[in-house]
Structure formats: structure tokens, C-alpha cells
Amino acid sequence: METIEKLTKKLRSQGMKITPQRLMIFRVLENNTSHPSAENVYKRVKRIYPSVSFTTIYKTLETLRELGEVREFVIDDDRKHYDPNTNLHHHVICSSCKKILDVFEDFSSHVTLPEPVKKDYTVSGFQIFFHGICRDCKLPVA
């Protein structure tokens, strides 16, 4: 996601309006590396803007996705998560607490499709999901 300022300009130039609700959503997402679900975003916005509706969150997230400002993905879960970092990167997920962490490392020189598959698919990119246990969950229960 770009800065809020740039995003604001971009939206306005397309005839879209910058409402206080949208601004709150942008602020919640800005530099957010927690991979929130729509509900997470809703709860955080609601704290500072209690009358906001869930619909608005969904609609705005969809708008941001269409504009390529956030990436939508699903992991081990039946709800979608949103990531304002749209640069190519990978993820580690804790099988226990489901916490997701970004992995910024370029594996592209090592990860390519085997020859036979290359004939059938033209690959535009790939995503690696690491599964594991985070340090907190690994600790013995007190």
C-alpha cells in the first residue's frame, strides 16, 4: 500500500471519495504486518469510529484489492486475510497460534518449475508458505 496521502490522491482522481471511515481503515492497514482479517480491521476501526459497519470494511477492502493496494489471501483458515505489503514475499505460519510472519527472501533463482510442467504453464510468480511452531507456542505450558 502506498502512503495515505498518495492513496487519497489516487482515489480522488478516479472520482472516489475519501470518507472518515476509509481514512480509518487506511490508518489501520498502513504499515500493518499482522495480516488482519476483515474482522480484525473492523474491530480496530470500531474502537475509534464506533458507528462503522462491517459492510464498509468489506467494501473498502475490496476496493483496495481491486486497486492493487492490498493482497488478499487464505491460510489454514476459512477467512480471508489482507496484507498491505504487495511486494513479493513469503510467509511462515505457526500451526498452533496461527500467527503469520513475513519472509523477505528471494528464492526465485532456486525455485523454478520442472521442465515437463513448464511446457504446460507459464509461471508469473510463486508463494511459499512455511509451516512451523513459533517460539511462544513452543515453550512448555507454565
Next chain:
Amino acid sequence: METIEKLTKKLRSQGMKITPQRLMIFRVLENNTSHPSAENVYKRVKRIYPSVSFTTIYKTLETLRELGEVREFVIDDDRKHYDPNTNLHHHVICSSCKKILDVFEDFSSHVTLPEPVKKDYTVSGFQIFFHGICRDCKLPVA
């Protein structure tokens, strides 16, 4: 997934019953590399066993998952898919038609977490999702 014969023995040894509905589901899944959704399985079973209910499909797939006989996963889609091949492997998905193909290649020597992340996560495995366009979808429209 093991052979139907072995699977049958395994289930019975655990006090579970082998019903005709289950056998049909096993047959639909056996050697199936199409990554079917519950609905796909339902439709195929229904052809030969028209009175089967959706509930039975869901329950049986869950049972198979608990037993480690199928792997459940989600890609770019809001429904779950099932894979009777539980060996570690990766996938290519066509962004256009959503067709999924298996990728059997061992990337494990090249794909490891960066050092700083290794301190926080103990990784048990990883999955690579390649995105691309399949040959059929790449062809110009007639």
C-alpha cells in the same frame, strides 16, 4: 491415501463402518489428481449413488483428513479442496481456469528460512504455490 483395501481394514479396526457411500467416496478419491472440492466429490458420487447426501461427503472427507488420508487446502478460492496424495509436493494453479497441477520436486535444500526468522519459528515444512497461465488458457480465443 492408501489402497481402498488397506483403508477399509484401518477404519474397521477403529470401530468405523464401511458403508456403500464411503466406498464410493474412496473410489472417487483413489488416484485422483484433480484436487476436487467437496462439491466435485458429491457430484461424482451422486452419479452412481443418487441418494447420497452432501453431509455424508463432508463428514467422510473430515474423517479421512483426521486419519491423515487426504490433505485439505485452499487456493485462490473460497472452498476447500482435497488431495489424496499426502506426500509432500507443491502446486501450480492457472490464474484463469483455476486448474491445479501437482509439482513433484524437492526444493528443500534451496528453500530455508532466513536466519533471523529461524530464531522465532521451528519449521516443519513448506508448500510452494506457483501462479501462472496454463496452455489452454493461453491460446487465443477462436
Next chain:
DNA sequence: TAATAAATAAAAACGATTGTTAATTAGATA
């Protein structure tokens, strides 16, 4: 073959998401 625990079909319930609507409002323009 009868007993019984497990599995079934059908229906209702469920949670996440999307569509609809009437009312409100941001932001351009007079």
C-alpha cells in the same frame, strides 16, 4: 438373527461474505 454403536439423510443453523436499499455526505461547482 438380534443388539448396538456408528453412519445416514434431511433440515436447520452457522459464520463469512455479498447484494440491496434508502439515507447521508464528500467534494465539485455555482
Next chain:
DNA sequence: TATCTAATTAACAATCGTTTTTATTTATTA
């Protein structure tokens, strides 16, 4: 600055995939 209008909102209903519930049926085994 006030007015106007299309975009956005909140509230609600609807939908979709999946799960739960319940009463009935059935696979297994004694």
C-alpha cells in the same frame, strides 16, 4: 459559502460453503 449530485454509508436481507442436529437406518459382531 451554499448547492448539488454521484458516491458512500449503515442496516438489513440474502447467499454461499460448511457444520450441527435429529430421527432413522445400517454395518458389524456376539
